[in-house]
Amino acid sequence: MTTSARETVFASIRRALGVTGAEATRRAAVAERLREHPRGVIPARGQLPAAERVKLFVRMVEAANGSAEILKSSDEVPAAIAALLRRHNLPMQVRRGDDPRLAALPWDKERQLEVTTGASDGRQLVSVSHAFGGVAETGTLVMTSGTDNPTTLNFLPDTHVVVLRAKDVAGDYETVWARVRDAFGTDALPRSINLITGPSRSADIAQILILGAHGPRRLHVLVVDEADG
Amino acid sequence: MAFAAHLTAPAFKANAKEALTDAQLQSALHGIETGIVDRRRATVAKLPEFDALRDCARAIKNHTLAHLDLYLEQFEAKCRAAGGHVHYAVTAEEARAQVLEICRSANARLVTKGKSMIGEEIAINDFLEQNGITPVETDLGEYLVQIRHELPSHIIMPAVHLTKEQIEADFRRVHTHLAPERNLAEHQTLLTEARVILRDRFLSADVGITGANFLIAETGTSIIVTNEGNGDLTQTLPRVHIVLASIEKVVPTLEDVSQLLRVLARSATAQEMSVYTTFSTGPRRAGDPDGPNEYHVIILDNGRTAMLGGQFREMLRCIRCGACMNHCPVYAAVGGHTYGWVYPGPMGAVLTPSIVGIENARDLPNASTFCGRCEEVCPVRIPLPNLMRHWREREFERHLSPATVRSGLAIWAYLAKRPQLYAVAMSLFVLGLGLIGKLFPRFRWLPLATGWTRYRDFPASQLQTFQAQWKRRVRTQ
Numbered sequence: 001m002t003t004s005a006r007e008t009v010f011a012s013i014r015r016a017l018g019v020t021g022a023e024a025t026r027r028a029a030v031a032e033r034l035r036e037h038p039r040g041v042i043p044a045r046g047q048l049p050a051a052e053r054v055k056l057f058v059r060m061v062e063a064a065n066g067s068a069e070i071l072k073s074s075d076e077v078p079a080a081i082a083a084l085l086r087r088h089n090l091p092m093q094v095r096r097g098d099d100p101r102l103a104a105l106p107w108d109k110e111r112q113l114e115v116t117t118g119a120s121d122g123r124q125l126v127s128v129s130h131a132f133g134g135v136a137e138t139g140t141l142v143m144t145s146g147t148d149n150p151t152t153l154n155f156l157p158d159t160h161v162v163v164l165r166a167k168d169v170a171g172d173y174e175t176v177w178a179r180v181r182d183a184f185g186t187d188a189l190p191r192s193i194n195l196i197t198g199p200s201r202s203a204d205i206a207q208i209l210i211l212g213a214h215g216p217r218r219l220h221v222l223v224v225d226e227a228d229g
Numbered sequence: 230m231a232f233a234a235h236l237t238a239p240a241f242k243a244n245a246k247e248a249l250t251d252a253q254l255q256s257a258l259h260g261i262e263t264g265i266v267d268r269r270r271a272t273v274a275k276l277p278e279f280d281a282l283r284d285c286a287r288a289i290k291n292h293t294l295a296h297l298d299l300y301l302e303q304f305e306a307k308c309r310a311a312g313g314h315v316h317y318a319v320t321a322e323e324a325r326a327q328v329l330e331i332c333r334s335a336n337a338r339l340v341t342k343g344k345s346m347i348g349e350e351i352a353i354n355d356f357l358e359q360n361g362i363t364p365v366e367t368d369l370g371e372y373l374v375q376i377r378h379e380l381p382s383h384i385i386m387p388a389v390h391l392t393k394e395q396i397e398a399d400f401r402r403v404h405t406h407l408a409p410e411r412n413l414a415e416h417q418t419l420l421t422e423a424r425v426i427l428r429d430r431f432l433s434a435d436v437g438i439t440g441a442n443f444l445i446a447e448t449g450t451s452i453i454v455t456n457e458g459n460g461d462l463t464q465t466l467p468r469v470h471i472v473l474a475s476i477e478k479v480v481p482t483l484e485d486v487s488q489l490l491r492v493l494a495r496s497a498t499a500q501e502m503s504v505y506t507t508f509s510t511g512p513r514r515a516g517d518p519d520g521p522n523e524y525h526v527i528i529l530d531n532g533r534t535a536m537l538g539g540q541f542r543e544m545l546r547c548i549r550c551g552a553c554m555n556h557c558p559v560y561a562a563v564g565g566h567t568y569g570w571v572y573p574g575p576m577g578a579v580l581t582p583s584i585v586g587i588e589n590a591r592d593l594p595n596a597s598t599f600c601g602r603c604e605e606v607c608p609v610r611i612p613l614p615n616l617m618r619h620w621r622e623r624e625f626e627r628h629l630s631p632a633t634v635r636s637g638l639a640i641w642a643y644l645a646k647r648p649q650l651y652a653v654a655m656s657l658f659v660l661g662l663g664l665i666g667k668l669f670p671r672f673r674w675l676p677l678a679t680g681w682t683r684y685r686d687f688p689a690s691q692l693q694t695f696q697a698q699w700k701r702r703v704r705t706q
Contacts, residue, residue, distance in 0.1 A: 206396070
C-alpha cells in the first residue's frame with residue numbers, strides 16, 4: 001500500500017510539473033544546490049570581531065529572557081554553578097552528560113555540589129550541558145545529542161546551565177552548519193540538534209507570556225573565554 | 230471530495246453572525262491587533278535585511294517546488310540512511326491508517342502530540358480515540374482546544390479565542406482529581422497546573438506525534454519549532470516518534486532552512502528566534518542515552534499536487550506563520566472558528582477550498598476586503614488576495630454563487646460594458662438618491678442594500694456621479 005501511495009504522489013507531482021524526473025538539467029540543478037548549499041542573506045548584525053560577537057551573544061541571550069556570564073577559565077565553571085544554585089535557593093545537585101569537557105572540570109573544588117551523570121528521568125531540578133556552538137545573531141545555543149549531552153537534559157530540569165566556549169560563538173547559523181558538516185558529515189547528523197534561544201515559554205493563556213511552559217524556567221549560559229580555548 | 234472532519238465552512242455567514250455577537254470571543258480577539266501586530270513591526274524593524282530575506286525565502290520555496298520530486302527523493306534516501314522510515318499518503322484516510330498501524334505495532338495506548346496542523350487536517354485525534362488509543366495534545370493552546378472538543382482557531386495561537394476565565398472554568402471541569410477550591414486566578418497557576426498534568430503524560434506516552442515545520446533534503450532531517458518545549462518532550466521521551474508532514478515542507482539544505490527560520494519566528498510571534506528549533510534525524514543512535522527507537526515520517530498529499538499544477542501553486546510556499554490572519558480585519562472581527570475548518574484567515578481562504586473543495590467553502594474567498602495587508606506581511610510573499618480572486622472566478626464559473634449575486638453582477642456587467650448607458654443610468658440613480666436625500670440626509674434602509682443598512686446608515690448622494698464631478702474638475706483647471 002505504501003509503495004503505491006508513493007508512486008501516486010510522485011506521479012502526481014511530475015504530472016503537475018510537466019516533467020518525468022529524468023531530466024538531466026533538473027537533476028543537475030538539485031545536485032548543485034545540495035553540493036554548494038549556497039548561503040543566502042546573512043544579517044550584518046552578527047558579523048563582528050570575536051570579543052564583540054560574544055558580547056552580542058550575551059545581550060541576545062538576555063533579550064530572550066535567559067542569563068549569561070563570561071568566565072576567564074573553565075576551572076571557574078563549578079564555582080559559577082554553585083553560586084547560581086545558592087542565588088536561587090536551589091539544592092546543590094546537578095545532572096550532566098558524559099561530555100569530556102564537562103568531566104574534566106574541577107568539580108571537587110565545590111565540595112557541597114553533588115554531580116551525577118546521565119539522561120534525565122524528570123526528577124532532576126538542574127542540568128548542565130556543553131553546547132556545540134552559539135549564534136550571536138539571536139543568542140541561540142546549538143546543542144547536539146548523544147552520550148555526551150543527552151537531549152532530556154535540555155528539556156526536563158527546571159534550570160538548565162549550558163557551558164559554551166567563546167571561540168564556538170559564531171555570528172550566524174550558517175557558520176555553525178559548516179562546523180556541523182565538518183564534525184558529523186551530512187550522512188549522519190546527531191539524532192537531535194537543538195537550537196535553544198532562552199527558556200521555555202507560552203502565551204497560550206490569553207496572550208500573556210509566561211516562562212517555563214514545559215521546558216526549563218531558567219536558562220543560564222556560562223561562556224568560557226580562555227586564551228587557549 | 231476529500232473527507233473533512235468538523236467542517237462548518239459552508240455555514241460561514243451564520244458562523245460570522247454568531248461570532249460578532251459573542252462578547253467573550255470579541256474580548257479575546259481584541260488583543261491580536263493591539264499586541265502581535267505592533268510587536269511584529271518592532272521586531273522586523275530591528276533587522277534591516279528582513280525584506281531581502283523574504284525575497285530569498287520566496288526564491289528557495291519556488292526552486293524547491295519546481296524540483297519537488299527530486300528533493301523528496303533525496304529527503305527519503307537520507308532519512309532511510311539514518312534509520313528512519315518514510316511513508317507517503319495520498320489522502321487523509323491513508324495517513325490516518327498509517328499512524329494507526331505504527332501505533333498498533335508499538336502496542337501504544339497513550340500518544341502525546343506536539344502541535345501539528347497536518348494532524349488537525351487529517352483529524353488524527355478522533356481517529357485514534359475511535360481505535361482505543363488516547364491522544365493527548367501537549368502544546369498548551371492545543372491542549373485547551375482538545376479539552377473543549379474544538380478546532381484550533383489560529384494556526385500559531387490555537388486558543389486565542391479563549392479568555393482566562395473560560396480556561397479556568399475548563400480546568401475545573403476537566404481536572405476533577407484536583408481540589409475544587411484551589412486558586413486558579415493567575416495565568417501562572419493555570420500554566421503550572423497544565424505543566425504538572427502534561428509532564429506525567431510525557432513520561433508515560435508510548436508514541437509521540439509531531440508535525441514538521443520543514444524537512445531538509447540534504448540531511449533527511451525534520452524540524453519542529455516551538456516555544457514551550459512540548460514538541461521536544463513529545464519526540465524525545467516515547468519509544469516511537471511519528472512526524473506528520475506534507476509534500477511542500479521539504480527544503481534543500483541547512484542554509485536554506487536558516488533563511489526561512491529568520492522570517493518565520495519574526496512573522497509568527499514577533500520573536501527574533503523561537504525558543505526551540507529542533508532538527509531530528511532518524512532514531513536514537515547506538516550509545517544514545519535518550520531518544521526514540523523508531524522514527525517515522527508520513528508525507529501527505531491531500532490535494533497539494535493538484536495545487537502544484539494549477540493556479541494555486543504559490544500557496545504551497547506558505548510556512549504557516551499566521552501573520553496573514555494576525556493582520557486581517559475580517560479575522561480580527563470574526564475569529565478563526567468562523568472559517569469553519571482547520572485553516573482560518575486569508576491563508577485558509579485559499580487553502581481550505583483546495584483541500585475540501587470550493588463547493589464546501591465558497592464564502593471563504595469572499596470573506597476579504599482585499600485590503601492587501603496579508604500579502605504585505607507574508608514572509609514568502611504569497612499574493613493571497615489574487616489567489617482569493619481566482620477562487621471567486623472559479624466559484625462564478627461553476628455557478629456556485631447565489632442567484633442574487635449572479636444577476637446583480639450580470640446587470641452591472643451589462644452596464645459597465647456600455648459606458649454611455651452606464652453614465653446615464655448612474656446619473657439618474659444618483660440624482661434620484663440625492664433628491665430623496667433632501668428629505669432624508671441618511672438612509673436607514675435601502676432596497677438591495679440591507680446588508681449595509683442593517684449595521685450603518687447609507688449617506689445621501691451629492692446629486693452628481695463621481696465621473697461627472699471629475700469631468701467638471703478637469704475643465705475648470
